[in-house]
Amino acid sequence: MEDDPVKNYEKAVAECESFLKADFAYNSERGIWPSTNRVITRMLGTRHDLGKAYQELYEQLHSHPQALESFLDMLVFLPVGWSPEKAVKARQDREELVLINRQIASLASQLAGLLSRRAELQETSGFSSETHYHVLDVLKDAAEHNHHFSLYVEDELDALHNQYDLKYWPTLSDYVEALAADALRAKVFADNPVTAAATDSRKPGLSDFLRAYYSKIEEHSVAGGGLIPATFRLSDAALASLLNCVLDLGPDRLMTAESVKRFRQGERSRRSR
Incomplete structure (x- = not known):
């Protein structure tokens, strides 16, 4: 049946992984982006942890041409430019x-x-x-x-x-x-919104990467000239599982649905001041 949750789950995982495998093959054939391929390898090796996130992604983006591919492409590149260590270096x-x-x-x-x-x-x-x-x-x-x-x-x-x-x-x-x-009289400022977002707080931490993620989502949104619809919202749990994987976080540093929720609430409070 079309609405069989098991079949829908399997279809979502297969569709997401097909994009990741295509990216991996493209990079490998041309000898480019080895760091991105390491992220893809981790994602392909943790299907069980990412399955529910893939299902959310597929349900929200499969009806928007190339939006799912755009999201996954953005996601695997994000830690290459904005890992917590690189946010420290940027500061x-x-x-x-x-x-x-x-x-x-x-x-x-x-x-x-x-x-x-x-x-x-x-x-x-x-x-x-x-x-x-x-x-x-x-x-x-x-x-x-x-x-x-x-x-x-x-x-x-x-x-x-x-x-x-x-x-x-x-x-x-x-x-x-x-x-x-x-x-x-020189004033030092970030050249792009992602850099500004990832270095906005006084102290470095995983919140830098979350800010970079949300800034990239905005950049890749339809309003920003991209493909991701304005209605797109991942659950806190799905986002935590995806970011834990792409950042290869150890057990003592893992994001949780609750930590992502606290971050969002903190950002809303900070912007309203």
Whole structure:
């Protein structure tokens, strides 16, 4: 019978696994995405744990062309980019970028002061060191090995250099001071919604991955230009079992339906403040 729960269960598992096997074969034949294939291997090896989640996926997505495939493809790639360890690394990168901008601001400001003092000494002391004094001279030296510059830009730049004397150009110290000011006012932000979501909380943890998951769902939704319908909702238990598998979490770190529910409630509370 069409509504036989056993047959429906078996059909859902077979359909989901067929997509996973096709992805695995595609990657293997081309020698690409070995990390993704490791995720697929885990999923294919834990059918008993994932069967109910597959059934939910199939029931909600099989009537939407390619939506089930889109979801599974997103799911197996998600830990490649946003495992908890990679979320920690992303936070470290963000902190380093903030620190580097501060260092650039400080060092560039110091350099600007030195350049200004050098120019003053060369104009008033009776000594010279035959160093650069024009920003375009620095630019030409910096582009010495860039053949695109020499072929397409250098002649026009030389013409401007000859057309306008030094008073029309910033001094070297002005130029470097602008770099200092730019670094000082820099604001570090995520380049995409998934990165923003996965690094949003102050402390790293599995909540990072859940935020990345929900952000990816939004990105792959019909409203976001994808294929997953707005009505799609996995149960907390199904989501926990899928994420436990793709992340290969040990027994002491497993997500549960209750922990996923607490996360969702916490996110709603946080957004409403």
